[in-house]
Amino acid sequence: MSEPLLRVENLQTRFDTDHGTVDAVSGVSFTVDRGEIVGILGESGSGKSVTARSICRLEDPGNIVGGSITFAERELTTATEATLRQLRGNKLSMVFQDPTESLNPVFSVGEQIAESVRIHESSGTQRLLDFLGVSPFQDRSAWENARERAIELLDQVGIPNPEANVSSFPHEFSGGLRQRAVLAIALASEPALLVADEPTTALDTTTQADILSRLRSLRDEQNIGILLISHDIGVIAQTCDRVVVLYDGQVMEAGPVERILTAPEHPYTRALLSSSVRNSDADKQVQSAMARPRDPSSSHEGCPFADRCQYVTETCRSGPIPTTEAASDHRLACVEAPFSEAKFVSEQQEIPAANGGQQNDTA
Template sequence: MATIDVAAERDDGGDPVLEVENLHTQFPTDRGVVRAVDGVDLTIESGEIVGLVGESGSGKSVLAESVVGIVEEPGEIVEGDVRFDGESLLAMSDARRQAVRGGRISMVFQDPMNSLNPTLTVGEQIAETVRLHQDVGESVSLPAELKRKIVGAAKNGDAWRRAIEMLEAVEIPEPEARAADFPHQFSGGMRQRAMIAMALSCEPDLLVADEPTTALDVTIQAQILEELEGLKDEFDTSILLITHDLAVVAETCDRVNVMYAGEIVERAETEALFADPQHPYTQGLIASTPQLDEPDRDLQPIQGNVPDLIDIPYACHFAPRCPEAERECFEIEPEFRPVGDSDAPGDGGTHEAACLRRGPDGERL
């Protein structure tokens, strides 16, 4: 089976690695259309980690699946575009998109036990990815894959050696021996490391990490995040980090996008966002998060719940939960406006929020 050499197609031009423009992803149901992603714009520059944060049910994972091109039926992208190195992923042929996905764009899922194949060794699963997306001279035909599954992979092959190198890169002890183990023989943290090793095995330009530290204890979380930062530098990979954990964002990301009910409501440099949050939803998220330097501070949870994403009847999706909402907030759709102090540390003039109550004097309610 012929393979497409995507490594040779890398472009170091001036375009962002990823551009998401006015993206709408919907799921038809018996009750109506679920607008899981509702007009999202997002960019990722080369070599940066961009955070996507919000409550469960805000549409973060669907946005990630839309970027990678794995939205499950009956969901579909109905409007907008996703451009990778300036080229529309949505306009690509299926064969080319499959070559790009896994080769130049990889994804780490939040549940490594269900993402790894329990019938194959961890090393073979990484090696399979290498064979599929890199020219290592090893067949990926169905008979060859079945033979490897029955007999085992050749331990002197380039793909297998690459698998061991990647397990070593994510600091799994005794990588040569552990490559022959099955997923159930790995701890939760080691399975997540194996998923990261698989995702980075082809040195992708973009890694989409969907809640990569979920269900891990705080010590392992810190190790995984530290490794992601180190691997970003080692492999020159940009990262979209999806999480509901503000502490993870503050520690890891260069820029942050705050998502609520299918929409991005605020975006800024990380330092500026935490120093001067502007959108009432962002303020609510931070106020409801424990702070190590203020252990006696009372937490202030956001009242209410994320709305049903079927036919939201109000223009600002956060209006019913917002302590500052006026009548106009329910009727006028907010657009992004420059907010905050452009002279504040980390701002750089790129701090924006979609809120009628924020923005330049004379424009806000």
């Protein structure tokens, strides 16, 4: 079998703070292939963003203290800044929750996409010209080509009237259009891997559904691998092929979305699904009980979910929890699983709609 596009192996990322060491990611492993969408699901503070930022090597001020990240046959944990810059301009793109982080307010949206196209297409000579401070577009036709490509990309991400909007500035766009523009910039470099960290969280449900559907089209039509970070089970269910469930910086369970979200085996995944359903029924008490975070700066032995698990035994606290194969491509970090169905009889297994039906920003 060929090597996956992205392989994350035993990743460990740590922050040194005034209050002690925070182990944000503690031994996370997963892969992403071309043409698949892998979701990272977990509550707030479970290490989703730090995992994503570690892959893109934006984890600052955290440190990758162990493990490896292989992308496009290169080891990223030790890659130089020059290699990372080259990869980010070509093969690896990122989209974050807040589009204003990625957009430059003083350039038009079209110019920002064209710049991304140019970096992607630039030769070694162009990089030297950049170094010497020579103008990015050497002639009018180069600029016209990049502008045409920008219009195509705006159309691809669903921005209406792209010929006119290519000259718009970020402040002239709504939140939904800004996020689409960021996606267009990310796609301008024709990436092999797109890392999308909560890309639709602040958007209304219609815009969210449209952007998620465009991510699926990118997977199907352009064979892009996508790593989608979300705390929203509905988003993961709608969009992903496989899912990695994180808790306290560790993988609790991972496998095909359909299997994990309809027949989860880890008590944490079960509780997460169940609390999400109850939360959509406005049972905030269950949600807040689920969302109570463990202090990541305190050390722990054994399963990080042990204190909140109704099936906990002495073995769960006595040492590292091995990851086992529950089935082909289904990994599980629980010494007590599998459980008999009767044990879970009171838990609901519905998958809620994306975003819990909340309305936020508009397109």
